[in-house]
Amino acid sequence: MEELASALPINGAPYTYFNNVANKKAALICASILVLDFLSTAVVSAATATSYLSGEVALPFPAWVGAAFILVVFTFLSLTGVRESARLALAMLSFHILTMVVLMIAAAVHWAHTGNEMLRDNWNAGKASSSSGVAHQIFNGVCLGVLGLTGFETTPSYVAKMKSNVFPLVLRNLHYPAILFNVILMTSVLAIIRLPDITSGANILSLLADKVGGPWLRIWIVVDAMVVLCGGVLAGFVSSCQLFEQLALDRILPQFYLRTMHITSSPYISIFTCASLCALLYISAAADLSLLSKMFSFTFLCTMATFPFCLLLLKFHRGRLPRTPHTPLLLVIVTMSVSAVLIAGNIAIDPTTAGYFAPYFIGVFLIFLITQNKARILRFVLWFYDHHSRLHALKLTKGWGARIINIIATMKRQPVCILVKGDEIHILSRMLIYAYRNEVTSCVKMIHFTDNEKGMPSELEANARILDEAFPQITIDLVIVYAPFSPVSVATLAHRLNIPPSLMFMGCPGKDSPYELFEFGTRIITS
Structure with missing residues (x-):
């Protein structure tokens, strides 16, 4: 993830990664998985919050009503322009860490008073009778334990807003608390609560809080859970809207997804679409939280599996891109293998997981495939x-x-741009073929930036005419821009031609490039 973020520090990962290292169809497969990941994040967070609350107090309405109410509330909050805030996220994180630290201290004190008898009993009650059974339990534990890292897959989406060399620190700061809190809290649960109570499906942390601190700590844990889960609902809405916006800029979704409200500047079409899809997802699952959780876990695993696969394509197709660090190829292959084993392991534990995921994925992918074609x-x-x-x-x-x-005819008249540096006809033809195969257009503007001293390549105009004759279904317009090739010049040209930078294609920059790729916002289509 560090190498990908260093090479392609742009929003919309990993969808935008595949757009830059593969073709549009691979990017749409990834976009389908991301849509399900973001929607299931919002739905599962809302349903889990209601379920958590119903486990503590008697609600005067069914749990599905509470989940629907939370989704409606966050739909209106999104319409008012509420988005993810760094200060709000820091406040929520600080409150959550404080809560977990207090719970761990209280559990440690209680454990010191009661001793290891409960831990010993739980160990003996859950231990398999054979060595192969123990190995199988460990394997299942690893496969299920990875699901505790949900949320890691969204971090590259914010790389464009981070300063240089900050992303590795973000990943480090995510890993350490996840390892520390999970290990300590799981061990505390096993040392204090009976195994049948652990496996009964109760709100296990609130049960632990009641055991070690009493009702006041249990209430605190419930409040913390509600805050964190509601943050997950907001994250699902915001991430979905960002993805819809990028898909609209790439002309996969209709352009009305770019419309915003005059007062709040919120993308109301994307918000209503997200809310409608969340409702459809919840209704089609019969408001079954366990079913939704299974699909959510599978989408998370599939999303994480896209990163090593994308890095392999990056190394093969875009090896010239400057980046640090350089992940060894063997490690990439091992990571791909581990991802495949984890997915297969979770399917083996519960085969219905893949069964629930498949129809939703096929449905979303078919919609994107139809809009693309x-x-x-x-x-x-x-x-x-x-x-x-x-x-x-x-x-x-x-x-x-x-x-x-x-x-x-209207769709075909929408132009795209290819930014060319030289006049090699084989490179020009490759770029032209990419535009023809991956975009709905018959109008390609071939752009070359130059200055009066250097002039344009001698064979560029002649080769452009040859390609215009060789591809009669495409109209090629050669445009010479007398300005230095820079992010400012590209942005000015995009504004002048009314073409999104994501539909301006260029070759892979090398180490000698004075500019970073994210400064252009264009798409890389050749090595």
């Missing part, structure tokens, strides 16, 4: 319409041919 689908509809003359006579379908042609 909308021009081809419309051409098929036009072909079908032309070959059935009866449709021309119906009032409902009369004039469809002209409308479909106008829609296709």
Whole structure:
């Protein structure tokens, strides 16, 4: 994750990673997993908060009503412009750490008074009868224990907002508390609470707090859990909206996803879409928290598995990108293998996990695939319409041919840019083929930045004409910009042409490049 963030310090990871090291279809597969990850984060957090509260007090309504209420509240909060705040996150983190420290101290004091008898009894009660059984328990424990690291997959999405060399510190500060708190709290639970109570599905930390501190500490733990889980709901909404915005900029989703409210500047279309999908996810799961948790755990594992796979593609296709550190190739392959084993292990523990994930993933991916290939689908509809003359006579379908042609022509007229440095025709043709295969367009603007002293490459204009003749389905416009190639010049050109920087393609910069890749915001399409 450090090497990827160093090479591609841009928002939207890992979707944007695949956009820069592979093709659009691979990026859409990753986007489908991310959408499910963000939506299930919001839904599971809301449902778990209600479940946690219902385990402590008798609610006057069903648990699903409480979860729906939390989702509605955060929908309106998102519409008011509330977003993730560093100060708010720091306050929540500080409160959570203080709560866990108080709980660990109280548990340590209680453990010192009661001794190790409960730990010994739980050890004997849960121990397998054979060595192979013990090994199987350890393997299952590792597979399930990884699920306690949910949230790590979202950290690269904020790299663009971090200073240089800060991301490794962020990962370090996430790992140490996760290891420390999980180890101490799990051991304290086993040393103080009976194993049947642990496996009964109760709110285990609030039960521990009641044992070691009494009702006041139990209430504190419940409040802390509600705060943290509500933060998860907000994180799910914000992350989903950011992904929808990036997909709209890449012309996968309709452009109205970029609209914002005049007063709060909140992306209301994305927010309502996120809320609707959360409701659909919750309803389709019959408000079953265990089912949603299984899908959430599988999406987390799949998301984490994308990072080593993406780094392998980065090393193979974009080896010239400057970055530190350089992860050894053997470690990347081992990490991919570990990811595959963890996914397989969780499926073996509960095969329904993959079964619940599959239909949701297929549904989201098909939607993205349709929106990406909308021009081809419309051409098929036009072909079908032309070959059935009866449709021309119906009032409902009369004039469809002209409308479909106008829609296709409008989509095809949307230009993309390729930023070219030299005049090598094989490189120009590769960039052109990428644009044709991955974007819905028939208009490509070939941009070359130059100055009066250097001039443009001698064969660039001739090769552009050759490619224009070789690809009759694409109109190539050669644009010479008399300005230095810099982030300011690229941003000015993007504003002038009304083309998002994510639809301006360039070759892979080398170590001698005076600018960082994130300063341009463009997409890398050649090595």
